[in-house]
Amino acid sequence: MSSKLGAGWGDRGSMGGSGTGRPLASWILAGMVLGLGLGSGPVAGQPLPAASAGDVRRLERRWNELDRQIRALEELLPAEAEPLSGEGPTRPPLPEALLGPAEAGASPGTGERFVPLPPLALPEAGDLRPGQLQALSLEQSLAIGFANSPGLQARREAVAAALAELQSQMGTYWPRISAYANGGTDQASTSFFSPTGTGTLFAPSNPFFIPPGGRGSLNTNTNGIAGGLELRYALLDFARTPKVRAALARLRGSRLDYADSLRRLQLSLSESYYQLQRADQLVRIREAVVRNDLLILQDSLDLKQAGLVPRLDVLRRQAIEADGQEQLIAALAERAVARRRLAALLNLPPQLTPTASDPIRLQPRWPLDLEASLLASYRDNPELEALLATREALLRQKDAVAAELLPKLSLFASAGAGASNANNWNVRIADGGCCGSTVATSLNTYGSDWSVGLAVSWLLFDAGTTRGQARALARRGAAVAQQYAAQRNDIRLRIEQAFLGHEASLARLVAARRGVTASLEAFRDARLRYQAGLSSELDLSNTQERLIASLVQRLEATVNVNITYAQLLRELLPMPTDPDAAVPARLQWSP
Structure with a gap:
């Protein structure tokens, strides 16, 4: 058989x-x-x-x-417009959505082009269409990101809010002076009746004499106005100083959160930029592979026409070229996503699409060993210092709540003046008169007053409400202490992962470079042998796959060196805590 x-x-x-x-x-x-x-045969030499x-x-x-x-x-697959005939190398068109704007249209641009949309605005019709490519370097990306990032701007607003809160608490050391004024008018109708009169108190000729059964009535209209100043000053308030210290700790925590946000944004921008560089380079590799596949496919067709290779070689090369086309489309999609990811971090206008203008440059070896890196990451770490500031703010707030149970002494003083006008009309008397007083048709009154004194308040019983709030704040402070321990462990883990990944990526890069050199020479030899009919197409395919894998491995190792360097910078790079200070776009760190 x-x-x-x-x-x-x-x-x-x-x-x-x-x-x-x-x-x-x-x-x-x-x-x-x-x-x-x-x-299943028994042994060699025996019949099968x-x-x-x-x-x-x-x-x-x-x-x-x-x-x-x-x-x-x-039959479930869609039919192709032009079925593959096998008569020559073909390359179907690439999707336009993945290609985007022309690479040649990328320009450096000016600062006015990078102004983002207002925070509460939405893109209008036509703004979301693919626009012009914007070539950016890594330092430009960092500067634009630090200026445009909505998250970073929110941190700046939080710092401003904490500063305003501190200023409001500092105002409690000063007296409160307020002005008051009031005015109004009223009208009253009064009726008088004395069933017994004044008796023998006054003679009938006395104007204050009221006969028994005397009665009368009148209408009164009164207009008045008053105004003055009032002063209140807390002479003794045990909750005032803890509240100020709590506000100061919250301000310090907000500033430290801002510095830590700068570190995180630096890492996010660096990683996105490096990933975009990787995607660009991967597209170049896949394009070179497709072009090379088309050349080898043409060689296979020529060799088949000459009767030197079977049809199997041509079909295999067509399958390899189709796979390369698929890998190129996937690389184009990855590049498009990487561009939009960087654009979102930079908060660029919707019509701009960023592209990396820097070539892939290898970052140097990290200058510290692992132990020194860990110790340096713990010193002046804004992430840890912010937790300490949060804990201090909670403890000071606890002291302020507990001080509500202590007495308070305050000074108050006020001075004012007032005036009124009273008009009486429609005065009527009956049965000998009434009221025993003179009724003036119009009466103007003026006056002033002042007062000064001390006020003492002391909360004696509130059913444990205040003490319960103080205990809750103390528990929250203890929880923050545990968060500090967990964050300390997370920082160590991140440092170790980044450091070990950095060292491994450098070693992988050295090996990948040797692999690329050897694979390139092997591919050249295999192609020449295949063209001369001394080697099979299978050997050529395996050699080509090894070359592509070596190129991708070298690219991955290079990008990983830079990414792990940026991850180490995230833990050690000093950043300002003042939102008004300039943010340095440093990409290297030295002790």
């Missing part, structure tokens, strides 16, 4: 036909049966057991069923 199989395969010259007239499935089944026989006709029929039925299933799946 093996001799017939070899003869039939040699007569075919390709997979498209059979010199012996047997179908392809029969040859495959024969090889499978032969393989089964070889796998013959496969039964039933085994061959069962395998053939399974093969035909698998062939029907594959054809059914192919």
Whole structure:
């Protein structure tokens, strides 16, 4: 059987036909049966057991069923506009959405182009269409990100709010002076009746004499106005100083959070920029692979026409070229996503698409060892210092709440003046008169007053409300202490991961460079041998795959060196705590 199989395969010259007239499935089944026989044979030199006709029929039925299933799946795929003919190398067009703006249109640009949309605005129609590429260096990206980042701007607003809160608490050391004024008018109707009169108190001729049953009535309209100043000053308030210290600790914590946000933003921007560089380089590699596949495919077609290679080599090269096209499309999609990710971090206007203008440059080896890096990361770390400031603010707030149970002494003083006008009309008397007083038709009154004194207040009982609030704040401070311990461990883990990854990436890069050099030379030799008919297409394919893998590994190792360097910078790079201070776009750190 093996001799017939070899003869039939040699007569075919390709997979498209059979010199012996047997179908392809029969040859495959024969090889499978032969393989089964070889796998179960006793020892070398003994005759192989013959496969039964039933085994061959069962395998053939399974093969035909698998062939029907594959054809059914192919019918579900959309039909191609121009089916692959195999007469020459072809390259279908790439998706326009992945290509984006023309690379040649990238320009450095000016600062006015980087002004983002207002915080509460939305893009208008036409703004979201692919616009012009904006070439940016890493330092430019850092500067734009520090200026435009919404998250960083929110931190600046938080610092300003904490400063305003501190200023408001500092005002409690000063007296409070307020002015008051009031005015109004009212009208009243009054009726008088004296059933007994004034008796013997006054003689009938006395104007204050009221006869029994005397009565009268009148209407009064009064207009008045008053105004003055009032002063209140807390002479003794045990909660005032803790509140000020708590506000000061919150301000310090907000400033430290701002510095830590700068570190995190530096890392995010650096990683996004390096990933964009990686995506750009990967697109270049995939484009070179596709171009090379097209050249090799053309060589295969020429060699097939000359009768030097079978049709199998051409089909294999067509499959490899299609796979390279697929990898190129995936690389283009990854590059488009990397650009939008960087644009989102930079908060660029919607019509701008950033692209990396810097070539991939390798960062130097980290200057510290692991232990020195850990110790340096703990010193003046804004992430840890912010937790300490939060804990201090909670403890000072606890003291302020507990001080509410202590007495308070305050001074108060006020001075003012007032005036009023009263008009009486429609005065009526009956039965000898009423009221025993003179009724003036119009009366103007003026006056002033002042007061000064001390006030003492002391909360004696509130059913444990204040003490409960103080205990809650103390527990929150203890929770922040545990967060400090957890964050300390996280920082160590991040430092160790970044440091070990940095060292490993440098070692991988050295090995990858040797691999690229050797794979490139091997690919050149394999292609020359294939063109000369001294090597098979399978050797060429394996050598090409090894070269592509070496190029990608070198790219990954280079980018990982830079990313791990940026991760170490995130833990040690000093950043200002003042939002008004300039942010240095330093990409290297030295002790």
